[in-house]
Amino acid sequence: MTATTAQAPALVLSRIVIRLGPVALIDGLDLVIAPGTVATVMGPSGSGKSSLLAYVAGFLDRRIFQASGVVSIDNADVTTLKPQQRGLGLLFQDDLLFPHLSVAGNLLFALPETVRGRTERRAQVDEALASADLAGFGERDPATLSGGQRARVALMRVLISRPRALLLDEPFSKLDSVLRDQFRAMVFEQARRRALPVLMVTHDPQDAEAAGGPVISL
Incomplete structure (x- = not known):
């Protein structure tokens, strides 16, 4: 085939x-x-x-x-x-967000180590959230998000890993x-x-x- x-x-x-x-x-x-x-x-x-x-x-x-x-x-x-x-980036049925981390913390976890400096790393996280229509959600607890919002965070966590x-x-x-x-x-x-x-x-x-x-x- x-x-x-x-x-x-x-x-x-x-x-x-x-x-x-x-x-x-x-x-x-x-x-x-x-x-x-x-x-x-x-x-x-x-x-x-x-x-x-x-x-x-x-x-x-x-x-x-x-x-x-x-x-x-x-x-x-x-x-x-x-x-x-x-x-490779993998996206599953479940969003698999880390419950002990904030939304921003979930994205920071996936950000490559080659991105250095706290300011630059946070800027890339903020940019990723804005591109998913989630600007200002960085400090939110994932448990407070809707299913659609959690899915978008999961996607951006995959993409931010490049x-x-x-x-x-x-x-x-x-x-x-x-x-x-x-x-x-x-x-x-x-x-x-x-x-x-x-x-x-x-x-x-x-x-x-x-x-x-x-x-x-x-």
């Missing part, structure tokens, strides 16, 4: 095979995702969607699964690198229909603006339609 997008790929999956015992969940997947493009992997529960995302991210449980294939970002093979070395690609594990599924549409549009717009390749797994055809990129069905 093969899906490609044209020119200047930033995230490339080559000959990906993932097996669970005798069952091949993924059998020879080749996928090229260009900057700013959202590729969607669809299928029912147990079809291998999340396993594929875990393999790309580097945390697939090899005690349970057998897997092979190459993951490249910007023409660099990252297949054997640890998850934190791959330069990933080279985004992985989306059904991050819209727990939002109501109105918030889902709004947040989905925001995620895709941020990815396009930053020229990030995006790999999304979902069971919702509306997610794939909104993404507008290649679709792989498992």
Whole structure:
């Protein structure tokens, strides 16, 4: 099974095979995702969607699964690198905000160490919050935020880490229909603006339609 997008790929999956015992969940997947493009992997529960995302991210449980294939970002093979070395940003169904940190503290946690100086680090956090229509929310407790606001903070925490690609594990599924549409549009717009390749797994055809990129069905 093969899906490609044209020119200047930033995230490339080559000959990906993932097996669970005798069952091949993924059998020879080749996928090229260009900057700013959202590729969607669809299928029912147990079809291998999340396993594929875990393999790309580097945390697939090899005690349970057998897997092979190459993951490249910007023409660099990252297949054997640890998850934190791959330069990938992950957004999940749950926002996973740290409850003991403020909104700003959550973003500061993800800010690269190369950004130095308290003033500069706080300025980048404030800029990220403003871009998510959350200006002035830095000192808020995450528990006081609405579901949509928490989702936006989670997104900005991923983006402020300066990933080279985004992985989306059904991050819209727990939002109501109105918030889902709004947040989905925001995620895709941020990815396009930053020229990030995006790999999304979902069971919702509306997610794939909104993404507008290649679709792989498992």
